[in-house]
Amino acid sequence: MTDNLSQTFSALADPTRRAMLARLTMGEANVSDLAKPFLKSMSLPAITKHLKVLENAGLVTKTKDAQWRPCKLNATPLQDAADWMEPYRAFWEESFDRLDEYLKEVQSKKNKKVKTKEKKNARKS
Amino acid sequence: MTDNLSQTFSALADPTRRAMLARLTMGEANVSDLAKPFLKSMSLPAITKHLKVLENAGLVTKTKDAQWRPCKLNATPLQDAADWMEPYRAFWEESFDRLDEYLKEVQSKKNKKVKTKEKKNARKS
DNA sequence: TTTATAATTAACCAAAGAGTTAATTAACCG
DNA sequence: CGGTTAATTAACTCTTTGGTTAATTATAAA
Numbered sequence: 437m438t439d440n441l442s443q444t445f446s447a448l449a450d451p452t453r454r455a456m457l458a459r460l461t462m463g464e465a466n467v468s469d470l471a472k473p474f475l476k477s478m479s480l481p482a483i484t485k486h487l488k489v490l491e492n493a494g495l496v497t498k499t500k501d502a503q504w505r506p507c508k509l510n511a512t513p514l515q516d517a518a519d520w521m522e523p524y525r526a527f528w529e530e531s532f533d534r535l536d537e538y539l540k541e542v543q544s545k546k547n548k549k550v551k552t553k554e555k556k557n558a559r560k561s
Numbered sequence: 562m563t564d565n566l567s568q569t570f571s572a573l574a575d576p577t578r579r580a581m582l583a584r585l586t587m588g589e590a591n592v593s594d595l596a597k598p599f600l601k602s603m604s605l606p607a608i609t610k611h612l613k614v615l616e617n618a619g620l621v622t623k624t625k626d627a628q629w630r631p632c633k634l635n636a637t638p639l640q641d642a643a644d645w646m647e648p649y650r651a652f653w654e655e656s657f658d659r660l661d662e663y664l665k666e667v668q669s670k671k672n673k674k675v676k677t678k679e680k681k682n683a684r685k686s
Numbered sequence: 687t688t689t690a691t692a693a694t695t696a697a698c699c700a701a702a703g704a705g706t707t708a709a710t711t712a713a714c715c716g
Numbered sequence: 717c718g719g720t721t722a723a724t725t726a727a728c729t730c731t732t733t734g735g736t737t738a739a740t741t742a743t744a745a746a
Contacts, residue, residue, distance in 0.1 A: 439576055441576075441579070442574045442575060442576055443574075445570045445571070445573040445574035446570070446571070446574035448570040448645075449567045449568075449570035449571035449574055450567060450733095450734090451564055451566075451567055452734095454566070454645070457649075461648065461649070461652065466692080466693090467692070467693060467694095468691090468692065468693080478734090478735070478736090479735075479736065479737080480692090480693075480694090481693090481694075481695080481735085481736080481737085482734070482735055482736080483693095484693070484694060484695090485733090485734070485735080486734085489733090502692090502742090502743055502744065503691065503692045503693070503742060503743045503744070504691095504692065504693085504743095505692080505693065505694095509649075509652060510656070511649045511650075511652035511653040511656065512653050512656055514646055514649045514650075514652075514653055515653040517646065518643065518646050518650070518653075520573075520579070521639055521642065521643050521646075523586065524582075524586070524634075524636045524639045525636075525639075525643070527586065527634060527636035527639075528636040528637050528639055528640040528643075531635070531636065531637055575703095575704090591722080591723090592722070592723060592724095593721090593722065593723080596723095603704090603705070603706090604705075604706065604707080605722090605723075605724090606705085606706080606707085606723090606724075606725080607704070607705055607706080608723095609723070609724060609725090610703090610704070610705085611704090613724095614703090627712090627713055627714065627722090628712060628713045628714065628721065628722045628723070629713095629721095629722065629723085630722080630723065630724095
């Protein structure tokens with residue numbers, strides 16, 4: 437798992453870490469700021485570790501201000517991840533198209549049935 | 562790690578598995594086809610396990626044809642991953658812009674220096 | 687100079703991940 | 717039937733991951 441891309445994906449494979457990144461899109465934050473939403477469910481050292489994973493992946497840079505450690509988002513590794521995914525877009529869009537076609541198809545069948553029902557009802561009344 | 566997105570990112574966090582997905586963009590392949598490029602460096606059961614990870618993440622669907630197991634790419638989980646990343650695009654593009662600006666800046670300084678040197682050389686000769 | 691706050695480090699544990707070899711299943715083919 | 721091919725399962729090992737509590741460092745503030 438030594439390569440950068442693997443490290444990036446691995447860092448993203450945890451909801452706590454993704455939430456921390458999301459928080460950092462709103463601006464710099466100290467460790468305790470980042471920890472706050474999670475302190476009910478996990479300890480501060482756990483957060484420190486998650487942060488370390490993000491730092492090692494190059495997704496977060498930590499600086500120093502007195503006893504605080506302001507953290508900043510660095511999204512550049514995500515670009516490589518997005519670039520890797522890009523060629524697959526054609527595949528997921530293709531399957532969306534097929535779903536779309538299918539939905540249109542069943543929709544048109546439904547319409548035909550409705551029309552048939554209308555005829556029946558017309559006969560009934 | 563129970564959520565889908567985590568499972569997807571986790572599945573992508575391995576170069577062998579990413580290579581297997583890449584191979585599947587070229588069309589269906591049996592387990593041994595997928596294994597071939599790796600058999601020098603790992604065993605077949607290892608491949609079976611990697612494939613299982615991809616299946617569990619919904620990225621590959623395996624069918625049955627006699628003793629073969631044709632595998633097919635299913636890229637739809639990648640869409641969720643790409644959707645998650647999308648809001649971060651602004652951030653990595655922004656840092657690219659800053660790099661771009663910086664490069665233009667040093668480039669223009671370099672030009673000035675070159676011009677200065679030319680003047681010096683002119684004086685010299 | 688003590689005390690409080692912010693954060694990290696150390697030491698430990700349990701579960702998951704990534705690999706191995708050996709055995710097993712399942713289908714085909716002569 | 718007996719052998720071969722394709723793939724999986726079992727059982728095991730080793731490392732990594734994600735968490736804990738307790739101790740420690742470093743700075744600010746009273």
